[in-house]
Amino acid sequence: MHPLCSSFARRAATALVVLQTVAGYSLAAGGSEKGPVPKADIATLLRVQSDVQKLLPQVRPALVAIQSGGGTASGVIISADGLLLTAAHVPGAPGKDMRVILEDGSVTTAKSLGLDKTTDAALGQLKARTKPWPFVNLSREVVKAQPGEWCFALGHPGGFDKARGPVLRVGKIIKQTANSLHTDCVLMGGDSGGPLFNFNGEVIGIHSQIWEGRDQNVHVSMAPFLRSWDAMQKSQVIRVWGVGSGGYLGVATVMSDDVELEVADVIDGSPAQKAGVRMGDVILSVNGDAMTDQQQFTATVRARAAGDTLKIKLRTSGKERELSVQLAQRPEEEEGQ
């Protein structure tokens, strides 16, 4: 069962209200900027058209429809060996099986790798095949994209429909944030995970959310994809904004009377417990860096991905020792290091 409509609609309504406020703010900001206003002419539009029509046959085969967890969405292949970009809310978790439909209607499967829940970016891997997969490149310079640039979107709104095929939208970038692009390429349900392209035919965004206005379409930009690439390839889940994947050690610390970092608690079953960290130990250094306060320690651990190994120097009952701990995935709703 997937969540259905009534409670869903109410949640959506809340989200829309929140967003309208933001939109109002941004519009006011935009409107107050006076500058040279480039006016379009037919020639500009025709150039946009010819660029889109030239790129379309090249990029379209890399678009896929995804059926996962009772919903339908989209995705895009970005390597010959079948790496797939989609939105994190499509698979919802690593290791999920997804049914994938190619443009010609042929069906295959993919498994989700890691995802960044803070930005809605996700990576998947198509089932291996001997023939290389059709793919598109992704833009490594998305941060340079400016409001007003033309772009185009592909996807399977409402789900895969063979008679209709993929649906194209052409529009402009409205703004860019640290992790997202906003455009007036109008999106709807089923587009999630589909690609937004620049006029080099590179993926610059992955469709993520819409708000009520037709100009309010949000795509995850390539920035968080590139930032979290390694973690996502290792099937890790990123839950904490801005501090990497938030690798999990499983200790709580206090500052001792001697202003040293003391282990106040070790969580049962955590990597720290398995490695032999005990209550009352004093943490001296991590990977050679001296640990002097809790914030530094927290940041150091969270900056590491799950799966990374930390060398921790401890003092137990006056004796120094060093041990290696492999960080795990952070359990849901769990605090502490």
Next chain:
Amino acid sequence: MTNEEFRMTKETRILNDEPAAAPARIHSSFVIRHSALLFLLVSLPVFAETPRPTLPLDQRTNGRDTLVAIEKLRPLTTACTARVESPLGRAICTATIVGEDGYVLTKASEVPDLAKTRVHFADGRKADLREVHRDTALDLVLAQAVGITGLRAVSFGAARPLTMGQWLCSVANSAKETRIGIVSAKPRRIPGTGAALGIRMAEKADEATKGVRIIGIASESPAEAAGLHEGDVILAIAGELVDQFRRVHDLVNKRQPGDIVDVRFLRHEKEETCRVRLASRTKVLQNWEGEDFANGGISLRSDNFPQILQHDIPLFPADMGGPVATLEGKVVGINIARVDRVTTFALPVEAFWTDAQLWIKADRHPPKAVLAE
């Protein structure tokens, strides 16, 4: 197996291989997610701290500065279009002028009774509309504005050579403005799913009244608009007595979206009658909870067309019936259905213009050999 809407629900279920009922499909795993809301809340401070440049409204794809590009096309688009309105001046739909002597084409299911409408031209003139020919398969009606001449008719061009990604422009906002968009998907036939009231019915006939009890009403459905309530007992549809839900289903489903049926029902032991304007079954089922993510509503009839052209021009249901043209100003179709947030269907010119010319000719030159008795 309890109600009118069952069949479609089941079909959708099979098509999508998913365990739940139909309405979830359209929103699939998009937008309405708990995580989406959290993401938004987390993001707010970021917006506030680092304001980034936002493209002003005027410079967007359908902003004023972009639309100046097609300003020159106005004599071929908005000037060849009229607004169909209610006697009180409310916009119902848009009409495409196809004859200088007052002939217009518009979306038939939006105007079941042309006698209750007026046409309002760009030059300010208003007139009554006389129905000339109604084609249910195409959902088009040909009408003549009474006593009007000197109009400018659209100039048609072929739709068949259009390719995906090609710019189009449409008349919007009560025939006053234009908007641009592109051919966004393959041209194709759109199968019909029949008409619906938007009600769930009790499986068993009501013992005392021999009618069919309504046990649920879809939001923004024809039934809701007509004022039907949960608990009402339907006695007759279009004059035919109904004693089981299958009968209601059959009577409704064989009609077209946009058709009007009289429903006789029992409420608090009192018999009442209301008129219901049916909608496409797809529309009713997809929006059962009223979550209209088309942002502006969708057409009552959005399916069952022999051939359509799909584009992404941001339009509203009242813009249907208006022309869609290339950037050369050649009209390649008539907008026939607002389908969802990203989709408008237009009838391509090849689908109707040969027939429509015959209707006009027959009306201008009625056979003379018929003598009065």
